[in-house]
Amino acid sequence: MADIVTVRMTVNGVVHEGRCEPRKLLVDFIREDLGLTGTHVGCEHGICGACTIMFNGEAARSCIMLAVQADGAELVTVEGLMRDGKLHPLQEAFRDHHGLQCGFCTPGMLMTALDLLRTNPSPSEREIREGISAVLCRCTGYQGIVNAVRAAAPILASER
Amino acid sequence: MGVNLPRLVGARVARREDPRLLTGQGSYVDDHRPARMLYAAFLRSPHAHARIARIDTSAALALPGVAAVLLGEDIARAAKPVRAQSKTPSVKTTSFPPLALGTVRHVGEAVAMVAAESRYLAEDAVERIVVDYEPLPVVRNTDEALDPASPVLHEEAGTNLLVAREFARGDVDTALAGAALVVRERFRFHRHTPVCMENRGCLADYATGTQTLTLRSSAQCPGLVRDILTDLLGMPEHQVRVVATDVGGGFGAKASLYPEEIATSVMARRLGRPVKWIGDRREDLLSTTHAWDETVEAELGVSRDGTIVGLRAQVTADIGAYSIYPWTAAIEPVQTISFLPGPYRMPTYRGRARGVATNKAPLGPYRGVGRPPAVFAIEGLMDRAARRLGIDPTEIRLRNFIRDEDFPYKSPSGIVWDKSSFTGSLVRAREALDYKATREEQARARTAGRWLGIGVASYVELTGIGSAIPVSPGMPVSTGTEASTIRFDPAGKVTAVFGVASHGQGLETTLAQIVADEVGVPIEDVRVLHGDTEVSPYGTGTYASRSLVLAGGPPFSPAGPSARRCC
Numbered sequence: 025m026a027d028i029v030t031v032r033m034t035v036n037g038v039v040h041e042g043r044c045e046p047r048k049l050l051v052d053f054i055r056e057d058l059g060l061t062g063t064h065v066g067c068e069h070g071i072c073g074a075c076t077i078m079f080n081g082e083a084a085r086s087c088i089m090l091a092v093q094a095d096g097a098e099l100v101t102v103e104g105l106m107r108d109g110k111l112h113p114l115q116e117a118f119r120d121h122h123g124l125q126c127g128f129c130t131p132g133m134l135m136t137a138l139d140l141l142r143t144n145p146s147p148s149e150r151e152i153r154e155g156i157s158a159v160l161c162r163c164t165g166y167q168g169i170v171n172a173v174r175a176a177a178p179i180l181a182s183e184r
Numbered sequence: 185m186g187v188n189l190p191r192l193v194g195a196r197v198a199r200r201e202d203p204r205l206l207t208g209q210g211s212y213v214d215d216h217r218p219a220r221m222l223y224a225a226f227l228r229s230p231h232a233h234a235r236i237a238r239i240d241t242s243a244a245l246a247l248p249g250v251a252a253v254l255l256g257e258d259i260a261r262a263a264k265p266v267r268a269q270s271k272t273p274s275v276k277t278t279s280f281p282p283l284a285l286g287t288v289r290h291v292g293e294a295v296a297m298v299a300a301e302s303r304y305l306a307e308d309a310v311e312r313i314v315v316d317y318e319p320l321p322v323v324r325n326t327d328e329a330l331d332p333a334s335p336v337l338h339e340e341a342g343t344n345l346l347v348a349r350e351f352a353r354g355d356v357d358t359a360l361a362g363a364a365l366v367v368r369e370r371f372r373f374h375r376h377t378p379v380c381m382e383n384r385g386c387l388a389d390y391a392t393g394t395q396t397l398t399l400r401s402s403a404q405c406p407g408l409v410r411d412i413l414t415d416l417l418g419m420p421e422h423q424v425r426v427v428a429t430d431v432g433g434g435f436g437a438k439a440s441l442y443p444e445e446i447a448t449s450v451m452a453r454r455l456g457r458p459v460k461w462i463g464d465r466r467e468d469l470l471s472t473t474h475a476w477d478e479t480v481e482a483e484l485g486v487s488r489d490g491t492i493v494g495l496r497a498q499v500t501a502d503i504g505a506y507s508i509y510p511w512t513a514a515i516e517p518v519q520t521i522s523f524l525p526g527p528y529r530m531p532t533y534r535g536r537a538r539g540v541a542t543n544k545a546p547l548g549p550y551r552g553v554g555r556p557p558a559v560f561a562i563e564g565l566m567d568r569a570a571r572r573l574g575i576d577p578t579e580i581r582l583r584n585f586i587r588d589e590d591f592p593y594k595s596p597s598g599i600v601w602d603k604s605s606f607t608g609s610l611v612r613a614r615e616a617l618d619y620k621a622t623r624e625e626q627a628r629a630r631t632a633g634r635w636l637g638i639g640v641a642s643y644v645e646l647t648g649i650g651s652a653i654p655v656s657p658g659m660p661v662s663t664g665t666e667a668s669t670i671r672f673d674p675a676g677k678v679t680a681v682f683g684v685a686s687h688g689q690g691l692e693t694t695l696a697q698i699v700a701d702e703v704g705v706p707i708e709d710v711r712v713l714h715g716d717t718e719v720s721p722y723g724t725g726t727y728a729s730r731s732l733v734l735a736g737g738p739p740f741s742p743a744g745p746s747a748r749r750c751c
Binding site: 069131 | 198199201202203205206207208209210212214215217303304379380381382383430431432433435462464465687688689690
């Protein structure tokens, strides 16, 4: 068995230190060691996007990264989106536009959409569809998600 | 109590599930980790059909952190075999062992189960289990399965033909012989896999002190799983609790009992520790029930004006290696042959349904069960007949619909259409599209070299199925009842508990709308609980588009009387 290593990372503004095997996936570290179960595991090979988090400010798939790769990194998970006990405007838009049903892909979808709106504050519908194509949803048929992202875009842009 | 409150049914109400699901506070199986929990992993067969000559688990057990390894025989000693039975004599009953007993019958079939201190360790241990397989000839498809020279998958059945059911009305052979036109086709539907975003998983916790089992499962039907686990494990019903709070999609695939639910329960009971198994995507694709794998061969006879004189059809479904509980191997082919006559007057009919065992994953319910193939086939035949006779595709349907004056109309498979508006719906659809103008536009486009398509199809959705639905595979499950408990606390707040479960339908919102309306309180004063057999009255779960109809629809009446009593 490989040695246990120490990893240190900032998650949702809080510094965490943990010990794990070098082979431990980042998503398992987030869910099991940090207890942040909002980030989901759907495929474990970078296809479905349910595990998407913000990694040093960019969307990344935590199921194809190792926890050791996040040593020293700054992460944001879905648990870190709320502000002052209120839903983030993107979360609010998902609620208003029926952008979720079973909710399993939702955390990854939110983080992916957030990254899209960070790099492209005013995306066209085509660009939204391209942007969220990194995450699979089996319930909604995507239309509600597209509408939610479109509705959230000007709100987030005005906050910049 | 609450007078003049606006009605919530029909109003736009924000989903009450969303705040927790949007903030990462859902309660899916994998989000739970009780103290002392072990992680499970399964060794799965790489062979489609093989005899297991020997299994050596010593290297796996020698690994530090491995608590136990279970094999088929261990499960067989602790639990009765799963046997999906049907009241229909034409459905043969076969066993579905949670872990293979001497023979594997499909790739991905569970052979051994490991419980260890982490999933990583459990997978290490799985890799150390040595299995000597002796490959057997593989039955690849239904043709091979029905060949007398092929191996029989289940000796107890004596044949691979596990389902053979026929529905008939009148003399279809004579009708077709005298028909002005007979259109024939062979429709092939390939195998599908439902692919929920959340892989299947379960967490079993056996409390030795109270001898109670709690199983959290990614199940659509917690009540159904509780009932059968009670039977298989030999435990009293009130000592078994099945919980499915948040489930990441189901689409029918999570409506059946699965081997892992039994094996995980047995492991937890044996070790006296919580055991969690979460399938990875690969195992989910290999072992979750597949769907729709069947061939529909059908002949439709019509008169010169397009009136149907008869339909003769045979559905042959590749049901895979095992008959699943509770739906049996009959669910797909019997539903297909039952719905094949569609919303049409069918004076003569003979529909044969065959369910055939092969070395593939079991076939199960998925999105419509049989209806998509049935609709595709009958509508394809209607189009072919219309084209051959030079009749407009909407016209041939209007000529054959069960007319308003025909209701109630009993279909040849026994479905009673009590009151529907088949004709009115198509007429209105034609008007909404401006069908005539669209056809003219199509003609203009054609002359300009542009191919514009117009498709016509009829489909009737059947929801909230009752207890005695004749097209059912005859499983021993009461589909026609659900109950709820409505509780008022001294402050006038309401807790409504349902036996159904939600896997994305938003039942916590829709059922709350109904309860709030019926009781006469604001929706904020209603809390809906579901998906937990310990708190809910008796029920089975969510499948076949039934939950809002049966749990919240017309049969739902306790809120009314109880509200009257307390006010």
